[in-house]
Every structure is written in structure tokens, then in C-alpha cells.
Amino acid sequence: MRFNKAMLVFRKDWIEICRNWQVLMPIIVVPLIFSVVLPLVLTLIPSVTISQGGSLGELEVFIENLPIHIEEQLRNFSEPQIMVYIMAVYFLAPLFLIIPLMASSVIASDSFAGEKERKTIEALLATPISDEELFFGKMLVSFIPSMIVTIISFIVYSIIFDIMTFNLFNGMILLPNIDWILLIFGLAPTLALASIGLTVMISVRVKGFREAQQISVLLLIPILALVFGQISGAFILGPYVILALVILFSIIDFVVFRVGVKLFNREEVLSKLT
Amino acid sequence: MSIIEVDGLTKFYNSLVAVDHISFKIKEGEVFGLLGPNGAGKTTTIRMLACLISPSAGSARVSGYKINENPLAVREIVGILTENPSLYERLSAHENMEFFAEAYNLSDLDKKSRRIRELLEYFDLWERKNDKVATFSKGMKQKLALARALVHNPPILFLDEPTAGLDPESAKEVRDLMYLLSRREKHTILLCTHHLEDAERLCSRVMIINKGKSVVCGTPDELRNKITNNPSIQINLKKIDTKIIEAVKKIDHVFQVDVNESPCSLKIVLSDLNEDTPAVIKNIVEAGGLVLSVKALQPSLEEAYLKLIKEVH
Numbered sequence: 001m002r003f004n005k006a007m008l009v010f011r012k013d014w015i016e017i018c019r020n021w022q023v024l025m026p027i028i029v030v031p032l033i034f035s036v037v038l039p040l041v042l043t044l045i046p047s048v049t050i051s052q053g054g055s056l057g058e059l060e061v062f063i064e065n066l067p068i069h070i071e072e073q074l075r076n077f078s079e080p081q082i083m084v085y086i087m088a089v090y091f092l093a094p095l096f097l098i099i100p101l102m103a104s105s106v107i108a109s110d111s112f113a114g115e116k117e118r119k120t121i122e123a124l125l126a127t128p129i130s131d132e133e134l135f136f137g138k139m140l141v142s143f144i145p146s147m148i149v150t151i152i153s154f155i156v157y158s159i160i161f162d163i164m165t166f167n168l169f170n171g172m173i174l175l176p177n178i179d180w181i182l183l184i185f186g187l188a189p190t191l192a193l194a195s196i197g198l199t200v201m202i203s204v205r206v207k208g209f210r211e212a213q214q215i216s217v218l219l220l221i222p223i224l225a226l227v228f229g230q231i232s233g234a235f236i237l238g239p240y241v242i243l244a245l246v247i248l249f250s251i252i253d254f255v256v257f258r259v260g261v262k263l264f265n266r267e268e269v270l271s272k273l274t
Numbered sequence: 275m276s277i278i279e280v281d282g283l284t285k286f287y288n289s290l291v292a293v294d295h296i297s298f299k300i301k302e303g304e305v306f307g308l309l310g311p312n313g314a315g316k317t318t319t320i321r322m323l324a325c326l327i328s329p330s331a332g333s334a335r336v337s338g339y340k341i342n343e344n345p346l347a348v349r350e351i352v353g354i355l356t357e358n359p360s361l362y363e364r365l366s367a368h369e370n371m372e373f374f375a376e377a378y379n380l381s382d383l384d385k386k387s388r389r390i391r392e393l394l395e396y397f398d399l400w401e402r403k404n405d406k407v408a409t410f411s412k413g414m415k416q417k418l419a420l421a422r423a424l425v426h427n428p429p430i431l432f433l434d435e436p437t438a439g440l441d442p443e444s445a446k447e448v449r450d451l452m453y454l455l456s457r458r459e460k461h462t463i464l465l466c467t468h469h470l471e472d473a474e475r476l477c478s479r480v481m482i483i484n485k486g487k488s489v490v491c492g493t494p495d496e497l498r499n500k501i502t503n504n505p506s507i508q509i510n511l512k513k514i515d516t517k518i519i520e521a522v523k524k525i526d527h528v529f530q531v532d533v534n535e536s537p538c539s540l541k542i543v544l545s546d547l548n549e550d551t552p553a554v555i556k557n558i559v560e561a562g563g564l565v566l567s568v569k570a571l572q573p574s575l576e577e578a579y580l581k582l583i584k585e586v587h
Contacts, residue, residue, distance in 0.1 A: 008376050008377060012365070012369075012373045015369065016362060016364045016365065019364045020364060120360050120361065122326065122356040122357075122360050123354070123356055123374070124377075126326055126352075126354045127374065128346050128349040128350040128377070128378065129377055266325075266326055267326070267327040270321070270327060271287075
């Protein structure tokens with residue numbers, strides 16, 4: 001595979017995306033909500049709830065499932081501190097994985113389906129760019145912006161969270177911690193790549209962008225499973241779990257890419273021209 | 275030497291036979307026309323030769339490369355103008371050209387810039403090079419698509435309706451360019467067109483296909499001859515009288531004489547244009563006729579096409 005050809009496809013699509021507000025808006029709006037609004041709400045509401053006589057309630061179950069060293073650390077915290085800590089550090093962690101998926105699903109859905117809709121695909125397929133290079137280039141153009149957005153959102157989230165909790169935790173800086181670093185730089189990219197690969201495969205097979213996006217929404221289900229798994233206390237996304245997931249998703253990424261290239265068929269793409 | 279060799283090329287879409295055992299050869303530098311009504315299989319044939327779709331049966335070689343064995347090599351040496359201009363409308367004309375130049379391995383910065391400028395200037399698009407393609411007219415898009423097909427200076431061109439959507443002046447520019455490319459620069463052109471005028475002016479040979487099958491293949495003259503048994507001439511005269519008509523009719527190889535009184539002219543069907551025309555003129559002059567002009571009458575390629583297509587139906 002010639003990397004420069006994949007980058008060529010990436011550059012061309014990147015310029016197109018930067019000039020298309022319909023694609024840019026969802027990529028910008030969703031992370032804004034996650035990184036700015038949610039930490040504000042999550043740090044303010046628990047303080048108010050508990051100061052008005054509320055208690056940790058069902059969070060007790062969650063705390064019991066935490067690793068011993070975290071549990072010990074929490075024993076030194078007050079109830080408002082525990083609630084804010086758990087909500088912002090643990091509950092939002094898997095939810096944050098939605099950002100790269102949402103951002104990439106818009107672009108990945110548009111990858112081949114959009115070219116079919118705009119009738120630009122035939123000239124692209126006629127070039128001496130191989131199936132692998134084309135597929136990888138289309139994956140890159142979804143992956144790079146979505147990871148940029150995710151990392152920026154993570155930085156913004158951490159800054160806002162640390163500012164909001166500075167007094168509550170007596171000057172203690174809580175984010176970034178090792179879990180979040182592994183999550184953002186390990187799990188998010190590997191998970192995003194798997195999702196992008198599958199969405200590009202869908203995009204090859206459908207007639208239009210909307211159809212591709214509707215189907216790709218299904219790929220959010222595993223993430224929602226992680227969110228609910230963590231909230232219910234079924235498992236905790238600690239460093240070892242995250243590392244295991246990174247390895248698992250790296251294997252899935254490789255398999256998805258190979259299968260995607262294998263199933264990529266120029267004839268099938270052309271047969272879906274509207 | 276044939277640069278394109280097509281042997282029994284066939285394409286099925288489920289039960290539909292889009293192309294049915296088509297065979298032809300195209301010589302280097304030749305402009306070969308593929309003519310036929312909508313749905314005849316022209317675009318499918320081009321798509322198979324450009325390695326965009328694979329044939330169900332048969333084989334083809336493009337510049338020695340088998341289409342089903344070496345698709346990347348075939349795509350590298352072929353420039354294709356598809357039915358739709360296939361341009362990125364959010365990119366400028368220059369950005370479109372740059373993308374395709376690099377996709378076709380034209381990576382040398384100097385060469386690339388010179389080639390892009392040369393083509394955009396030829397098609398009068400240089401002034402608009404930084405404008406988004408979305409703002410272009412249909413004709414401008416078609417010209418840009420043609421410039422894109424030529425960006426890597428391919429020895430072989432597959433052009434699907436290259437003059438579609440162009441005004442007469444632009445269409446002439448494109449025809450002139452095709453003529454130049456084939457005659458001077460020895461580019462081989464496979465031309466799909468509905469414009470029989472284009473085919474007549476440019477193609478050294480044409481193939482008419484209908485319902486996926488080859489109807490006839492030959493030079494435009496050969497096709498015309500297929501629908502006419504005997505040639506005919508039209509002679510314009512100062513005046514016509516029975517003496518002149520009789521003088522013409524008595525020639526052995528004259529089969530039919532039609533008289534037109536206003537303007538005075540005779541349409542004469544004869545055996546051989548070169549052999550019999552001098553004798554006809556001689557007899558008219560000897561009978562006292564004053565000849566103003568003589569014109570050989572040939573059916574147009576369009577007439578030949580329509581007749582041949584009808585015969586297959």
C-alpha cells in the first residue's frame with residue numbers, strides 16, 4: 001500500500017469537509033456539549049443535591065465495586081466530593097467514547113455514499129489508486145478529525161472540571177488521570193477505527209449518505225453497553241480493563257480493515273449509483 | 275499494431291445481457307467510435323475496458339495489459355471522461371486537477387503545474403482556476419472533466435459523450451483537440467457518442483452496437499456503402515430539356531434519372547462514381563446542356579446508422 005495515495009484521498013476529502021457545514025456542525029456541536037456543558041452540570045448538581053440533604057444512595061453499590069485503592073481514597077472524601085468524583089471521573093468516561101464515534105460516523109457515512117450521491121465516484125474509481133489505498137484514505141479522513149475533536153474535547157473537559165472542582169477538592173487536580181489517558185489515547189482511537197471501518201463498509205454498499213448514517217447508528221450500541229455496564233457497577237473501566245479493550249479493538253480494527261478491503265468492489269459501488 | 279484488443283467481451287447483470295460477445299481491435303493513434311442508442315452497452319463496454327467493472331466472459335487487452343489481470347496498470351495509462359463530469363464541486367478547478375494529477379502519479383511539482391496550466395488555458399478555464407466547480411456552467415464542467423482526463427497525458431482515452439452539453443464553439447474546440455491528439459500526438463481514442471457528426475468527422479472506424487450486440491463495424495464510408503447499392507450524383511444545370519435527359523438515360527451504367535425542374539437539376543444513380551461521371555457530363559454537354567455544378571451524393575453516417583439500427587430491430 002502506498003501511504004501517499006491514501007493521504008491524497010484524505011487531503012481531498014479534508015478540504016471538502018472543511019467547506020461543508022452540514023458535516024462540520026455535528027462534529028463541533030456534540031463535543032461542545034460533552035466537554036463544556038456536562039462537567040458544569042455534573043459538578044454543580046451533586047453539590048446542591050447533597051447540601052439539601054441528599055445521599056449517595058445507589059452510588060454505594062458502585063463504590064463497592066471500585067478497586068481497593070480507589071475505594072480507600074474515597075473514604076477520605078466528603079459525600080459531595082465522592083458524588084462529583086464518581087460522576088465526572090467514572091460515569092462520563094465511557095460516555096466520552098461517543099465523541100469520536102459521533103464525529104467519525106458523519107464523515108465515514110459520507111465517504112463512499114456521498115461520492116455516489118454527488119456522482120463523483122466514477123472518476124475516483126477510475127484512477128490507479130488501489131482498493132486498499134482508497135479504503136484506508138477514506139478511513140483516515142474520518143479518523144483524524146474525530147480524534148482531533150476528541151483530544152481537544154478531553155483537554156477542555158479536564159480544564160473545566162479541574163477549575164470547577166478546585167475548591168471542592170482543596171486544590172487537588174483530578175484530571176487527567178491514568179484511566180482517562182488510556183481511554184482517550186488508547187481505547188478511543190481503536191474503538192473509533194473499528195467503527196469507522198464498519199461504517200465505510202456500509203457506505204460502500206448503500207446508495208446514499210442518510211442510509212449509511214442510519215445503519216451506522218447501530219454501532220453506538222456497544223458504547224451504550226459500556227456506559228450502562230459502568231453505571232450499574234457491572235464492571236469498572238480501570239487501567240487493566242481499558243488495556244484489554246485496547247488490545248481487543250486493535251485486533252478488531254485489523255480484521256475490519258482486511259475484510260473491508262477484501263469486500264470492497266468497484267463494480268458494486270458503481271451499481272449503487274443513483 | 276493494435277493497442278486495444280477486445281475478444282468476445284460480455285457482461286451480464288443477472289438475466290440482462292448488457293454487452294454480448296463484442297470483439298474489436300483499435301490501432302494506435304486511431305479514433306474508434308462506439309455508436310448506439312441509449313442502453314446499447316457503450317458505457318458498460320468502456321467501464322469494462324477501464325477496469326471499473328469486470329467482464330462476465332471474454333477478454334480484452336489494453337496496451338498489452340489484460341484488463342482482469344492488471345487493472346492498476348490499465349488505469350494508469352487510460353484517461354477517462356465518464357458520462358457525468360464527476361468533479362468535486364466544493365473544490366476549485368485547480369484543486370480538482372491537482373488531485374487527479376497526483377492520483378495518476380504526476381508528482382513532479384513543476385511538471386504537474388505546467389500540465390495543469392497548459393490544459394486549463396487550452397480550455398479557457400485558467401482565469402477561473404480558483405473558483406469552486408459548483409459555480410461553473412455545464413459546458414465549463416464538461417471542459418474541466420476533459421482536462422482532467424488528459425492531465426497525465428495518457429496514450430489511451432475513453433471518452434463518453436465528450437461534446438455533450440457544450441455550445442457549438444466549445445464542441446468544435448473539443449473536436450479539434452481530439453483530432454490533434456489522435457493525428458499529431460498518436461493518442462488512441464475510444465469515443466462513445468450520440469453525435470454522429472462527431473463520429474463522422476473524427477472516427478477512422480466505428481462500431482454500431484445495439485442491445486449489447488455488435489451490429490456492424492467499419493469505416494464511415496463502409497457503413498454508408500452498406501445501405502446504398504449504387505452511388506448517385508446531382509448535377510445542377512442552367513436549363514433542362516428532354517434531349518439532355520435522353521442523352522443521360524442512354525448511357526449503359528445509368529440506372530435511374532430523377533429530374534428536378536426548380537432549380538434545374540438531375541439526380542442520377544449510376545454504377546461507378548469515378549468511371550461513369552465523366553461520360554454523363556460529356557453526354558449532357560454534347561446535348562447542349564450547361565453544367566453549373568456536380569456533386570456526389572452520399573448518405574450521411576446518420577442515415578446509415580438509423581437504417582442499420584432499424585434493420586436489427
